[in-house]
Amino acid sequence: MTDISATAGVLPRTTADKAARTRLAYLDGWRGLSIALVLIGHFFPVPGINLGVLGVEFFFVLSGRLMGEILFIERFPLKKFFKRRFSRIYPALLVFVIAAMIGLSGTFIAFKWKAALTALTFTYNYAGILINRAGALDHIWSLAIEEHSYVILALISVVVSGRGNVVRLLVALSVLAMANGAISYWVLGMDYETSYWRTDVHIASILLSAAICLLKADGRLPAFFRNRHVALGAAAGAVLLFLDPVPTPVHYLLGVPLLALAVNALDFAGGYLTGLLSSRPMVMLGLWSYSLYLWQQPFYKFVYDRGVTPIPMLAAVFACALASYYIVEKPARGWLNRNW
Known part of the structure; x- marks a missing residue:
């Protein structure tokens, strides 16, 4: 995830940085909530709802909001943007994949270099469903979608002029992606992974959140959605729509738009919500969230498939x-950002 928070318009770099520092805490807390949902869903599942799936959607809509801010509001230089993305994502991923490939050798979730290559090239979300899956790497599908979205949004920021045109394109692509998922699942009878691991389906979460972010920045978000209770209400509604009895496509047709609204409406929320998200435990979970997400998967497989405590x-x-986080992710990111 990025280290930049919302701004009201195209601000000078120093002003944007100050806004980020004062408003980052509750976004880190949203990350913390996201990884908490994933961990609870994987290690202490709650009957009636897949909290792991829900947690990933919390991550995706946050990413969409932040990419909207960085690429379309702040107009962050693309060369620097991709360098920052690389320094944030790749060192920890590389170490995880190599360590897991060696450490899991001989276990039921061992994987070989071909699977590792699909993870390191962010193609696992397609290779995993079309060629061969590796249980210890199954979570990489979401990282692949996020990386693909960076490229797509960066291209849109270069090719499409005018924020109104950008918003219309993002909404149109989101609708097409959600429809693609519904058709894949309902009409073509594909399973969840084959339908919703694909970028051409699941990118809707990121694009829609980016579109709402731009509407908010341009002052075109309806006044009703700027109410202080909207963030909590929309998030609660999304959780209800992700309950197991609700058909899977409805999770994404209705639940995801509510989550995208919720993460963008945090700026208008009362202190009760932002205060909770800004609490130290939530913020620290948010800071550790990427490394936690990487490393939870193989241990989760031992719990889920082998019944380990x-x-x-x-x-x-x-x-x-x-x-x-402290040996690889944070030092590598700092060094690369300073010297590359």
Whole structure:
């Protein structure tokens, strides 16, 4: 995830940085909530709802909001943008994939270099459903979609002029992607992974959130949606729409738009919500969220497929993730951002 928060328009760099520093806490807290949902869903599943799937959607809509701010509002230089994305994502991913390939050798979720290559080239979301899956890497589908969205949004920022045109294009692409998912699942009878691991379907979450972000920045978000209770209400509505009895395509046709609205409406929310998200535990979870997301998958597979007790596995997740964050992710990002 990015380190820049919302701005009201195209601000000078120093002004944008100041706004980011004062408003970043509750966005980190949203990240913390996202990874908490994933961890609870994987290690302590709640009957009636897949919190792991819901947590990924929380991540996606946040990414859409932030990409909208960076690429279309702040107009961040693309060369620097992709360098920052690389320094944020790749070192920790590379270490995880190599360590997992070696450490899991001989286990039921061992994988070979071909699977590792699909993870490191962000093609796993298609290779995993078309060629061969590797359980320890199954979560990489979401990283692949996010990386693809960076490229698509960057291209749109270069090719399409006028924020109104950008918003219309983002909404149109979102609708097409959601319809694609519904047709794949309902009409063509594809399973969840084949339908919703694909970028041409799941990018809707990111694009729609970016579109709402731009409407908000241009003052075109209807006044009703700027109410202080909208963020909480929309998020609660989305959670209800992700309940198991609700058909899967409805999760994405109705639930995702509500989540996209919720993350963008945080700027108008009362202190009760932003205060909770800005609390130190939530912010710290948010800072560790990427490493936690990387490392939870193999341990989750031992719990889910082999019935291993979840608490020791979750403790191992935190141990590996904190080592990853403080030894790999944070130092590598800092060094690359300073020297590259």
